[in-house]
Amino acid sequence: MIQLLTPSNFKDYELIDCGDFEKLERFGNVILIRPEPQAVWAKGLKESEWTKQHHIRFKGRSATSGEWIKKDLKTPDRWHIKYQNGDITLQFRLAMTSFKHLGIFPEQAVNWDYIIKSIKSFKTPQPKVLNLFAYTGGASLAARAAGAETTHVDSIKQVVSWANENQTLSGLDNIRWTVEDALKFVKREVKRGKKYNGIILDPPAYGHGPNGEKWKLEDNIQEMMQDVVALLDENEHFLILNTYSLGFSSVIVDNLIRSSFPGVKNLESGELYLQATSGCKLPLGVFGKFFKGA
Structure with a gap:
């Protein structure tokens, strides 16, 4: 759909x-x-x-x-801003970077809502969530605030420190911070037999790991997805794949998930946008997500 x-x-x-x-x-x-x-x-x-x-x-x-x-x-x-979902309040520190970013992508609040709803519906006492390409941690904070044991992976030490600051501002603790290449981390977790109830991916079109590892979305995303689905808990899970690349449509994301996880149920895909007060809609990436409850 x-x-x-x-x-x-x-x-x-x-x-x-x-x-x-x-x-x-x-x-x-x-x-x-x-x-x-x-x-x-x-x-x-x-x-x-x-x-x-x-x-x-x-x-x-x-x-x-x-x-x-x-x-x-x-x-x-x-300066600081707040996001609220029911009894959950998250705070973010914003700053003007030379790359025009502020430390938050507001359209991702749609995914934070989905994360919170999914975790709260799980029967697992403390579900485990993995956030890859995690930036300053909006999805990590949402998962932790909803009660999940949360692992946050990003290749840039400075943005992980920024995410840790947001954790403190939000009154949270015990997020596991990992500065590493996301694909290498996932492969290691697969070898260890680890399982997660929730996995979030928001990969860039291009990127580099801390040791110079190269990431190119169209070259690496299929390999990443095949490893990621192996990490999902069989009984209860959700997965969110979000991409911001002018060459990727929601149909591509839909096909990618179905080919990587043939048994997927409740798959939703589409486009994230921001509704302007003036009336227009600003498209800001495509997504695919699915959920399985116990």
Whole structure:
């Protein structure tokens, strides 16, 4: 079943408008303008409204880096926002990086909701969850807050430290932090006979492990998926595969999961997007996910 999903309960985030290869967003009380290669249409609001509303604008020096320009020097370089799902509240520290990122991808709140719902429905007393390519830990925090024993794997030490800071801000503890190449980690876990009730993958199009290992999505994702499904607990499990690559459609993800796990049940696939207040929809990746309860 192909779906279109957008976050519905992330009050600290708002996509105000997007177009002309930019997006106007609110994170907490701070409004930013950032580049957005998917926004090929015209802006819904006038340029004067964008100029009036924003506090900070990202100016690119190249396709991969740039600098932030503040309208008011009193605007903070770092600040916190909250995500809430029922009795679970997560906090994130945001910061302006030279790569235009802030430390969070708000469209992933859809997946955090799914993680929390899945874990809370398990009969296993303390389910085990593995988060691969885990970045600053939104999915790891959601899993831990829902009661799972959580392992967080990313190849970049600095972002794992950032995720650990988010853990503290959220009043959580005991997430297992691992700085390692994700594919190497998974292969080792398979050899050890490890099992997980939940696995989350959000792989980049390109990447490098801590020892120079190369990752290319279309070359490595099939091998990764075949190893990952071997780690799933047979009785209770969920899996989420999320990709942000202009060459990947939800049909590709659907086929990839079905070929790697022929017995899959309850498979959902589709596209994540952010609904702008101005009316347009901004696509931000495709997903495939499935769940099995006891």
